[in-house]
Amino acid sequence: MPVTDVRTHRVRVPLHTPFVTAVRSTSQVEALLVEIRDEDGRSGWGEATENWRVTGSSIAGAEAAVAGPLAAAVTGSDPDDLEPATRALAATVTGNQAAVSAVDCALHDLAAARLGVPLGQLLGTTRRSVATDVTLAVDTPERMRDAARRRRAEGFTVLKVKLGRGEHDDLARLTEIAEAAGASTVLRVDANQGWTPKEAIRLVRAVEDRGLNVEFVEQPVAAGDIEGLAEVTHAVGLPVMADESVWSPRDALHLVRTRAVDLINVKLAKCGGLRAARHLVALAEASGVGVLFGSMMETHVGVAATAALAATASGGGPVADLDAAWWLTHSPVAGGPRYDGAALVLSDAPGLGITALADPAPALSPR
Known part of the structure; x- marks a missing residue:
């Protein structure tokens, strides 16, 4: 057939x-x-x-x-x-x-x-849910603080904080969020290439001095600045993750050889799908580099495929940053995954569980 x-x-x-x-x-x-x-x-x-x-x-x-x-x-x-x-x-x-x-x-x-069988089973797992963080979009320190409180009330215990708009403002944002969310909340920092290496080092050291509960810092410098990425990684105690700097196994191998990062963010839309992503994961695991499974701003279709792969992960450390479809007012398809608090729950149906395009749903009120 x-x-x-x-x-x-x-x-x-x-x-x-x-x-x-x-x-x-x-x-x-x-x-x-x-x-x-x-x-x-x-x-x-x-x-x-x-x-x-x-x-x-x-x-x-x-x-x-x-x-x-x-x-x-x-x-x-x-x-x-x-x-x-x-x-x-x-x-x-x-x-x-x-x-x-x-x-x-x-x-x-x-x-x-x-x-x-469900896609996850084809990839080697029977897990049907993956815990995810939720992103705090860049805003004023006060609005990001209020958003952190709302996300905590909704059951998210890991917050991914978008920064990169200015070293001193970013530290103020992160401090406000940490105080509002509480000591039990894990923070992940994503600068989206927004800092110079010197700015990144100063800010991360300040975060360490303040004892903020930050798990890692993602893509602190420009994607092509591998030397700068390595400089930050070697100068700070917190783990450093590459996102925009790693698209392919060749990129990952270069980062490993130069000891430029502690973790990589694997996204299907960057590397070319599940086949390539599995090669990336295998390379990272063989090299002692951690993996986070992430996504672009995409719908339930793309997120479900990544979640099926993330469900195969073993061991400790970060696993998933798959809140992209959570931001949508509705799913464009019938069937597929759903969110239950901080868990992305995969369908038990064969494949991704998607049966058809969905009828357009009415927009929801802003959160």
């Missing part, structure tokens, strides 16, 4: 609260959902999101890549034989990682659906 059809669906879903970082601000998610069908009518789903500032991906570009060379690469292939099919995808286009990821994930989803 080979792949017979590759379809694309454009969706636009509003956020219940604007999402602001050091590099961009958005009030909606625009995504391209990819649906792959076999001749028996089963479907597999994947997602590519638009993100000009980080990945350079656009809906139009992803749609062209999927409808053209990527569809040609998988049509007629056997979805039960994932390795050659996904390997062919990775060699089909240069760049366009979000589009490659969408088709790769759809193939994995279809393979699991054909076996009648």
Whole structure:
């Protein structure tokens, strides 16, 4: 039963609260959902999101890549034989990682659906939920403090704090949040490339001196400044994570060899899907580097695929930063995952559990 059809669906879903970082601000998610069908009518789903500032991906570009060379690469292939099919995808286009990821994930989803098992089980786990943090978007210290209190009341015990708007203001923001959230709350700091190495070192040392409960610092400097990243990592006690600096196993290997980071953030839209992500995870584990499974601002489709992979993780340390779909007013699909407080609960149905596109839901009131 080979792949017979590759379809694309454009969706636009509003956020219940604007999402602001050091590099961009958005009030909606625009995504391209990819649906792959076999001749028996089963479907597999994947997602590519638009993100000009980080990945350079656009809906139009992803749609062209999927409808053209990527569809040609998988049509007629056997979805039960994932390795050659996904390997062919990775060699089909240069760049366009979000589009490659969408088709790769759809193939994995279809393979699991054909076996009648959840995607996580295909990847090697029976876990059906993954704990996630929740992000505090960049704002004034007072508003971020109030947001921290609301998120705590909603059951989130790990807060990812977006910073990178200025060294002294960032320290004030983080201090306000730590006091409001309480000592039992774990904080993760994400600067989104917003600091120079010297600024990052001063700020992280100040955080350490104040005894704030920070778990790690993510992407403190520009993505291409690997020397600066290493400088920060060697100068501070807190673990340092790379996000925008690591897209591929080659990037990860360079970071490992230069001892530039303690952890890497694995995102399917950056690396090109589940096949590539599993290679990244294997490399990190073999090198003693920690892994966080993250996402772009995307819908339940993309988040579910990453969560299925995150559910396979073992050992201690950070696991998931998968609150992206939590920000949406509704899911664009029927079925799939849901949030239960700080837990992302995966479907027990075959594959990702997605059955169809959902009817548009009314927008919710801002939180």
